Amino acid sequence: MSLFEYAVLAGLFYGLYFALVGVGLNLIFGVMRIINLAHGDFLMLGAYGAFYIYHLLGWNPLWAIPIELVVFLGLGLPLYYLLVPRLQKSGDPEMLSFILFFGLSQVIEALAVFAFGNDQRSIPTSVFGGAPIHIAGQIYPSSWVVSAAVALIGIVLIYLYLYHTRAGRATRAIMTERSEAVVTGISVHRVSAVAFGIGIASAALAGIFSPFMFGAIEPSMGLGITVTSFVIIVIGSLGNPLGTVLGGILYGEALMLMQTFLTSWSEMFPYVLLILILLVKPSGLLGKAVRSA
């Protein structure tokens, strides 16, 4: 198996993980038309949760999954009612959300510095057994395979929620046309609050695996991750969670192929890809011709 094939499969693992990173941001945008610039900071909090579960309690970081899903879902609901309805009453909720959530991001980062310190932290990759996993004749870090598998499960669960539950159908109705959803009697705020909670919880879920995918975690990691998430969801299509999966995989493939063959340019290429896609298809790969915000 060649380096090319190695990079393609590595890109798939990396891409699935980044799809999970971005899916919550896109869900929140799709339902509420607000940009959660604190998305990466919720991921960072999830990462520290896993770090402390491992280092203080000595538990496998996988135990952080049920704990953090409950905690962050619970955090998302009151946060929604505190912030979002007020934003939506304003004349330009999209722009105002940029500012408000940027402020929230800075507050979370500052508090995290107080709480966790500035040092980089991580979790040894050996928690998943240590031995790398052989796939198609190549060797991949077990942490990557586990991260990608959990990401895939998370994305499938969000898909099942959106397409096979009553609340999910209501969520999609709001994403399609909010005013019509209100007329049909959908409790917009209740459904949106759940979507907001799911968005934040998915970020925290991704955060659990960030020590393995990013090498280490630190309080200031949030903003960079939010920007990457934004690139991914714009590539796929703003407001379309399925587009995020495609965007994530494209991002992962672009990054890994560039790291393999043009290492020095690897961090830039995904952004070149973003520009190209926006020039050719401004609404994103899975976007409609016109997006009504």
Place this chain on the structure above:
Amino acid sequence: MIRKTLLLMILGVSSLIFSLGAWAAPSVIKIGTLYAGSGNFSQASTRQYAGLQFWADQVNAKGGVYVKAYGKRIPVKLIAYNDQSSTTLAASLYNRLITQDRVHILIADYGSVLTSVAIPLAREHRILLFDETGTSGKFFRPADKNRYIVLTGLPTSSEWPKVLANFMRKLGIQRVAILYAANDWSGSQANTLKSTLKKLGADVVFFESVPDSTSSYSTILHRIAEAKPEAVAEFGYSNNDVAFLQDYASSGLYFPMLFVPNPALHFEVVRKAVGNAAMRYVYSYVAPPLIRYNREVTHGPTLDAFEAAYTKSGGRNIDLSTVAGYNTGLIVQHALAKAAKYTQESMRTAIDAFSGKIFTLDGLFKVNHEGAQIGESLPVGQILPTPSGLKLQAVFPVESAAAKYVYPQPRKP
């Protein structure tokens, strides 16, 4: 006649008042510096600043620093701003320290990136820049004829890997892979290692840079493996080293020798991040506090005394950044104690005069005409298991060696 005498008297009194004003001692010595409260450099920068603060507290407890120009002790006042690891913000804050706060002493933030923006400002305003850890060789080019910079600790980064290159050749290593992050500090080390190895007859079979923000090295490691190197040297900031070591540990790949620079600078930070298994038998530089200067010290406390006092005062465990911050305070203190006049030029002259003659907890302080540190050298160390846990120990050159190296490194179970 009376008018002429009166005029002379007025002139005489005015010049006396003027000269008294000029020689009047300031009530405090204002020392301006920056630290990164967040961002890429925050962990090292805050530790470095803590070391400097500790020095300031210590001298103020004794009534301040002795200033030869005034023949008395004067308290120091640290004025510090948070540049958030941003060079743009740092440039504006350095300017503020010089033009608005009018500091007497200017000390750079951690590392070459945040120091780089201070250099042109210091030169323009003719204020001596005390460079704590900005070791890029570009700062000290003879062609620039810049006398307003002094590197207080660590040699310039382009000097660091020379001992490493010699060590690799001593081991008989012929094929070396070099990977580096695209920044001055890492690039200059990588280039020096490459050129020195070539001079010594070794083959550099892989030589590439990655962006600073690289957090995944898995595919790159596989590319390196294709080149079949006997040794791999990765140069980057601690975030790069941590990701590199994490990915190497889980890659299933094997290289007989692995070198990364940051365990020398922040051993505990890297160890806590990647775990013991990923650190074992990795090579790095060895710098204070891992080299402990005690008997040699002629100026300031020994390293043991400093560590005891620092931890007693509530500080965290010391690392190179903490030592660098404290050491800069010592050099500033000595410059003020030796400078005949309270001017930037006089301080620079005083530094030249005591260069090579004082030994601090950081090593021999010796700078060249351009202000580059040439007194210290960095031996090669290896992270070896000991009964009390992992320890980075000097293994080369022989005169610095504290332990026998293990080469090739054992395969991970």
